Amino acid sequence: MFKTYTALTKFGIVIFVLLAGVAGYATGFQVEKPFDFKHFIWFLGGLYFLSSGSLALNQVQEYKLDQKMPRTAKRPIASGKLKPAAGLILSVTFIFLGMNMLYEISPVAGITSVVSVVLYNGLYTMYWKPKWVFAAVPGAIPGALPITIGYAATNSNIFNAESVYLFLIMFLWQMPHFWTLAIKFAEDYRLGEIPTLPVTLGTERAMYHIGLYTFTYCGVALASPFFLHTSWVYAAIVFPFAFMLLKEFFVMYRSEGGKKWFSFFMWTNISMLVFVFIPVVDKWSFLFERA
Numbered sequence: 001m002f003k004t005y006t007a008l009t010k011f012g013i014v015i016f017v018l019l020a021g022v023a024g025y026a027t028g029f030q031v032e033k034p035f036d037f038k039h040f041i042w043f044l045g046g047l048y049f050l051s052s053g054s055l056a057l058n059q060v061q062e063y064k065l066d067q068k069m070p071r072t073a074k075r076p077i078a079s080g081k082l083k084p085a086a087g088l089i090l091s092v093t094f095i096f097l098g099m100n101m102l103y104e105i106s107p108v109a110g111i112t113s114v115v116s117v118v119l120y121n122g123l124y125t126m127y128w129k130p131k132w133v134f135a136a137v138p139g140a141i142p143g144a145l146p147i148t149i150g151y152a153a154t155n156s157n158i159f160n161a162e163s164v165y166l167f168l169i170m171f172l173w174q175m176p177h178f179w180t181l182a183i184k185f186a187e188d189y190r191l192g193e194i195p196t197l198p199v200t201l202g203t204e205r206a207m208y209h210i211g212l213y214t215f216t217y218c219g220v221a222l223a224s225p226f227f228l229h230t231s232w233v234y235a236a237i238v239f240p241f242a243f244m245l246l247k248e249f250f251v252m253y254r255s256e257g258g259k260k261w262f263s264f265f266m267w268t269n270i271s272m273l274v275f276v277f278i279p280v281v282d283k284w285s286f287l288f289e290r291a
Contacts, residue, residue, distance in 0.1 A: 009052035023276040024150025046101030053094025069188040109152040116145040144170035165227035172217035173272040218242040
C-alpha cells in the first residue's frame with residue numbers, strides 16, 4: 001500500500017520540490033528575525049501536501065492517457081490498483097490541506113500555491129499539454145513556483161531580485177530537463193498522441209531548443225551577482241557547474257540525443273540544486289565565519 005501511495009504522489013519528485021522550497025525559504029529569510037522551527041515544519045508540511053496532491057490529481061486526470069504509454073501504464077490508477085475516485089478524494093484533500101497550511105504561514109505563499117495548482121492541473125494538464133508543441137514553456141511556470149512559495153513563506157516581496165533569480169533558474173531548467181526526457185521516451189509520447197517537441201518537430205529541432213534554453217539557464221546562473229549578494233563561493237562552484245553542463249550538452253548533441261542523454265540529464269538536475277542553494281550558502285556563511 002505504501003508503494004502505491006508513493007507512486008501516486010510521486011514521492012521522488014516531491015522531495016525535489018521540497019528541496020527547492022527550502023532554498024527559497026532560506027534565501028528569503030530575513031537575518032534579523034529569530035528562526036521559528038514550528039514555522040519551518042509547517043511550511044514543509046504545507047508544501048508536501050500541496051505538491052503531493054497536485055501530482056496525484058494529475059494522475060487522476062491522465063489515467064487514460066497513462067494507459068497508452070509503457071512508461072506510465074503501471075501507475076496506480078492507470079494499472080487499476082487504485083480507483084480514480086479514491087485518487088481524486090486523496091488528491092483534493094491534500095491540495096486544500098496544503099493551501100490552508102501555506103496560507104496560515106503567509107497569505108502570499110497561500111495565493112501562490114493556488115496559482116500553481118490552477119496553472120498545472122488546470123491549464124497545463126487539460127489544455128496546453130495535449131494540444132501544444134511548446135506546452136513545456138508555460139508549463140514550467142507552475143513547476144518553478146515551489147521555490148517562490150518557499151521564498152514567500154519568509155518574505156512577502158516575491159518580485160524582488162532574489163526571488164526573480166530563483167524563479168528564473170527553476171523555470172529555465174525545466175525545458176532542458178523535460179525535452180531531454182521527451183527525446184528518450186519519444187515513442188511513448190507518440191503512442192499517447194502528446195505533441196511533444198521531439199515527436200512533432202523531430203530530435204534535431206528539439207536539440208536546438210534544448211541548447212537554447214541550456215545556454216540561457218547557465219547565463220542566468222552566471223549573472224547571479226546582478227540579482228543577489230555573492231561571494232567567492234559563487235565563482236568556485238557556479239562557474240565549474242555551468243561549464244560542465246554546457247560540455248555535457250555538446251557531448252549529447254554530438255550523439256544526437258542518444259547514449260549520452262543521461263549524463264546531461266543528471267548534470268542538469270544537479271546544477272539546478274547547486275544554482276539555487278548557492279545564494280543560501282552565501283547568505284548564511286557568516287554563521288560559520290563567526291564560529
